[in-house]
Amino acid sequence: MPPGPIFFNNYAIWIEMIYSLVVLLSCWLIYARTREMYELTSYKGIKYFRNTFLFFGITYAVRFFMHLLMTFRINPRLFEHIAFGIRDFSFFIMIYASSMAAIYLIYSIFWKKLEKYEFSNVYIFHMAAIIIALLSLLRNSPGIFLSFQSLLFLLLIIISFVNYRKTRNKGSFSQLYLLYLFIFALWIVSNIIEFITFFSAGTGLIIYGISVILFIILLVKVLKKVKNKR
Amino acid sequence: MVKKRNKLEVIYDILKIIMSHKNSIKTTPLLRQSNLSSERFLQYLSELLEKGFVREIRDTDNGKLITLTDKGFKYLERYRTINSFIDEFGL
Numbered sequence: 001m002p003p004g005p006i007f008f009n010n011y012a013i014w015i016e017m018i019y020s021l022v023v024l025l026s027c028w029l030i031y032a033r034t035r036e037m038y039e040l041t042s043y044k045g046i047k048y049f050r051n052t053f054l055f056f057g058i059t060y061a062v063r064f065f066m067h068l069l070m071t072f073r074i075n076p077r078l079f080e081h082i083a084f085g086i087r088d089f090s091f092f093i094m095i096y097a098s099s100m101a102a103i104y105l106i107y108s109i110f111w112k113k114l115e116k117y118e119f120s121n122v123y124i125f126h127m128a129a130i131i132i133a134l135l136s137l138l139r140n141s142p143g144i145f146l147s148f149q150s151l152l153f154l155l156l157i158i159i160s161f162v163n164y165r166k167t168r169n170k171g172s173f174s175q176l177y178l179l180y181l182f183i184f185a186l187w188i189v190s191n192i193i194e195f196i197t198f199f200s201a202g203t204g205l206i207i208y209g210i211s212v213i214l215f216i217i218l219l220v221k222v223l224k225k226v227k228n229k230r
Numbered sequence: 231m232v233k234k235r236n237k238l239e240v241i242y243d244i245l246k247i248i249m250s251h252k253n254s255i256k257t258t259p260l261l262r263q264s265n266l267s268s269e270r271f272l273q274y275l276s277e278l279l280e281k282g283f284v285r286e287i288r289d290t291d292n293g294k295l296i297t298l299t300d301k302g303f304k305y306l307e308r309y310r311t312i313n314s315f316i317d318e319f320g321l
Contacts, residue, residue, distance in 0.1 A: 037312050040305050041238055042281075045321025046312075109320045163320070176319055225315045 012204070013067050016194075019208040020064035026215040027057035030222045037226065044115075048108035055101035062094045092133045095145045098187070099129035102152045105180060110159055142195035146188060153184050179218055186211040238316075240266065242309045244274060245283060245302050254287070254295045278302075 030053040103125045136145040160177040278284045283302040
């Protein structure tokens with residue numbers, strides 16, 4: 001029996017694509033549904049929050065596109081010639097956008113403190129993310145951006161812990177910090193799966209499944225909150 | 231000690247004062263009721279005009295009246311939702 005088209009045989013890529021697509025849609029919905037609030041208030045916290053999901057959305061769109069490219073490669077030789085440039089460019093955009101998403105997530109909950117010190121120049125963050133993306137690409141080392149994002153994750157843990165200590169007596173600690181931490185941790189793990197080591201398909205599926213559920217929880221929380229209460 | 235109002239609260243208060251005066255009020259009573267210094271009040275008023283939350287109209291005795299626009303009403307309507315969103319997400 002002749003082999004079927006390559007994309008029917010490669011379940012792992014299909015799982016990746018579905019995962020990327022669901023997260024992409026969640027991010028797009030969060031970004032779109034918070035637009036009116038930002039337009040009315042120009043509030044910086046909302047802006048940075050939206051930017052988190054804008055950049056996460058870009059990341060997952062590129063990730064989806066990369067897998068699509070891999071899935072539909074009909075002629076491997078042709079693919080090699082055309083797609084190497086696209087792959088490198090996509091890799092660069094993905095690292096840059098995911099680093100920016102992580103930075104904006106942290107900045108959205110920390111911007112008031114930094115603004116006191118008149119430190120509000122987000123261009124520095126863009127520069128840092130571009131440098132990390134370039135270094136990872138030129139040295140062909142995903143470890144560079146994963147280390148950078150792990151440092152950001154550590155920073156988020158510290159901020160969440162400080163916030164927890166400050167607010168635990170008032171009972172107003174936002175459980176969303178935990179959600180952010182899980183999403184961030186799973187993002188790093190999913191990148192380790194993608195770029196560094198090979199997990200079994202079952203482990204990958206569980207991690208992607210949990211990530212999707214967390215993104216959907218976040219999406220539902222946002223949609224509930226932005227719903228017009230009349 | 232009275233907590234200092236943030237920018238969103240100040241805007242809400244100003245717009246609410248205008249609405250409570252049947253959507254038209256002169257600048258001087260608005261300044262008085264908004265509990266702001268003249269300088270800060272003028273900054274807020276010019277921002278509200280620029281962003282299209284309020285507009286100035288002339289009344290019969292050629293005085294200036296401030297009224298809400300549709301965007302201003304929308305802000306008042308959505309204020310609590312926006313505030314609760316900011317609190318919930320720690321923004």
